[in-house]
Amino acid sequence: MISPKLVEVGRHLNVNIITNSEIKSVEGEPGNFTVTLVNHPRYIDPVKCTGCGECAMHCPVTAVNSYNKGLDDRRATFIEYPQAVPLAFGIDTDTCIGCGLCENMCVAKAIRYDDTERESALTVGSIILAAGSQGYDPSKLDFLGYGKFANVVTSEEFERILSASGPYRGHLCRPLDREEPKKIAWLQCIGSRETNKCGNGYCSSVCCMYAVKEAMIAKEHAHGDLDCAIFNMDIRTFGKDYEKYYLRAKDKDGVRFIKSRVHTVVEIPETGDLTVRFVNEAGEILEETFSMVVLSVGLQVPETSKILAQQLGIELDKYSFVETDPFTPVSTSRKGVYTCGVFQGPKDIPGSITEASAAACAAGSDLAVARGTDTKVIEMPDQQDVTAETPRIGVFVCNCGINIGGVVNVPAVTEYAATLPFVAYTDQNLFTCSQDTQDKIKEKIIEHKLNRVVVASCSPKTHEQMFMETLEACGLNRYLFEMANIRNQNSWIHSKTPDIATQKAKDLVRMAVARSAMLKQLNEKVISVNKQALVIGGGVAGMNAALGLGKQGFQVALLEKDASLGGYSRMLHHTIEGGDIQKYLKDLIADVIAHDKIEVITGARVVDFSGYKGNFTTSVLVGPENKKRTIKHGIIIVATGAGEYTPKEYGFNQDPRVVTQVQLGDILEEKGAADLSSVVMIQCVGSRNEENENCSRICCQNAVKNALIIKKQNPEANVFVLYRDIRTYGLMEDFYKEARNLGVIFIRFEPENPPKVEPAAEGMMVTIKDHILQKNLEIRADLVTLSAGMVAEDTTELCGIMKFNRNPEGYFIEAHVKLRPVDMPGDGIFLCGTAHGPKLITEAIAQAQAAASRATTFLSKSEIKLSAITAQVDTEHCVKCLTCVRSCPFNVPVFNTEKQVIEIDEAICHGCGICAGVCPRQTIQLNYYEDDQILCKIDALLAGGM
């Protein structure tokens, strides 16, 4: 997954990668920093090194492979991992014996034994710190036996064990005897949520989810039944759709989740198995034996990052994460220096990527005036015309580590490809998407005069564009390319039947080769980009997105359906950290209204929409008099928000003593907690149930926040939180701990056995079964507070007009859950805030800045290329039956009454090809998917017998 991103960064002209270097000092101010770097010696010249690996092959020295977490060896000349960018080796001088073999073997003459440490300087306008994290080292926790017992591994090690490029080539083995384990235990919160031994009081946010994932993948890799048990205090699957994944693991795949505290792990010396001694919820001490134990280690800031922060003069918090404000989540204490990812606080990949774009937005805003002054432009070689040439097809078959090669007989498929018509060259690669293979493909295209390329690997959905660019870089038209999907749709789904998978791979390659011979060169239309943006939704997210774009110098129209800006935040008072939301909102609204680039349109309703990336047209009815306005814009940011669920449960709306957390917030703000003597809070109301499977992410911290306010104002008051799992992820764990210290009582319940709420003589009576006492408790309460989940705004009408996709819960669907968390599937359309899924204000702000940053990648260009996959009409043979006009869902084909012909505007053609499918005379062809280019695949498939 990360490979295409690495390649993209590696080949980006305006990204200058400086590896093996550290910052010594930063002088200057925003807009003009001078950064002094220390460039450590690599001992191999990265410019000359071709990454062939000959040096490592001949190196006689064995060293510990830290990339595989010490589970296997590497040489003293090494590269960290196969997809590394830049693909250049280095020498580890701690282990190198200086024998000189590598220097003798290196054809490129890249070895530099005399390389020394150097200093260099950079002048930059903004700085982003993305120093990342390291896994917690559990060797200090001797009761777990890590480092003592071979089969106790960290989750990072287990990740490498499961990896195709890992120490055991992706085979599920335990380190001691390389036997496949039958039972694996995951122990959660190792190096997290604990202040006695490790000092990391925070929740690392990612371990629950990765433990579930590791268990699921381990089960898939196992040859027999694998028993997976996850020992936990709370399961924190709070991300978008994460709860569904957890339920799948628990209910469908039989992963066991055991609420417990682990006492010790002891090895049984005869077998290497491990006995886990633990206390369950009822207080019983139990033992269970496993073949392997995985320690779910938390994330922490490495020492080197602390030094970095010191050199930059950046303030860190008590856990050494960068100190940030809830309302400026990516800004550090030094102006012009921004941060993102785990250095900012523990978080998962989508969160890190979102913050990365947010930091880019903030950094870019500082530099807006200088945009484009220091950039390089790609010079593509002139395209050669191969129309008249006989096809010469190159077929590259990918092993994808062992993802394909472990199932499909790749050498056999490669050999087979060589026998197919017009195939002039075949080869196989370990990772076809890696930088070195891209270079190799280029070389082979030129060397063998190839004019068509077929790559048999993963899905064209993810990798087609990248390979097409490789073709372009050699002067070949990008549409002379075809892929055979032998991973997602073959090796992964037929992993138990390698022979059949190999046969299928051959069929798919044969079909791809047949099609590639029929492909034609196509030219892409270039269109101009309208530099105005449209933001839909004037809540915190929408306003931040609008400001983000305004600060970058782009004109923004900000639509709000209500009469005033603010959205749901108007109902909220403080963040858990104490940030004053109303004050922030007031300032934000003032900033937005005062900004000369932003036009606020309140009372707006979208009624019509058309266009395509770079050139959209949206019509809105404005105000009570429904005045129609038409806005032309280049991009869209959707920030329609969400609100609080209105409970049907626990007598809400029937008894005034049953309120929601937001209502409790109002009560506390207005009257304080003085007259409250007992408050019961019930979690997961309208979340994690049949109607809404997902976790609403914000409710646990909301309960803790309000519980803390009550306890601080009125220490005598009793506060009970009835919960299923407490999900105060990240740094919010401290507030959970504080609440317990102040005497807030947390009682867990099972969904099958929810609390009962009944009116009583004085207040309400709540009955709950306590798991520790194994008894029913009756709690009298003045107020029962329901932690109601989040519900997406109703956007049915908007989606009907703008054709956006939503999930069953009504949240918008992003283009890629991990890699493109703020992009919508349609080009030029972005997403932020709670319209994407439940989230905190801080997270919504970061996501809004991220959406603005992603939108800038469009708006900063004056023109963009359109896909050449559009429909063409053969007007000479067309009988003007108008079937295409009637069939096109986008109303693109029109009958030009003057010229008496059907016309299809390629700028608005979506390239679906419906018109081509329905045309009774086959006078419409869809470029790249012409009739012949599809039929030849069927012919090739069935000619081979399948």
Next chain:
Amino acid sequence: MEQVEPKIVAFLCNWCAYAGADLAGVSRLQHPSNMRTVRVMCSGRVDPLFIVEALKSGCDGVLVAG
């Protein structure tokens, strides 16, 4: 009776069914291998003639998904 192994050609829409087939792979859902996919930009692109052609050339079933 000998088990019949039908040959199936599937025309999958790039935006939904093809992505779904990819996702089945990501989720490692094992399924029979009788099907070969032809990716189209929309299931509406599938001309009825493609289906006739596939059946005529000896395939036992055609799936159009989108």
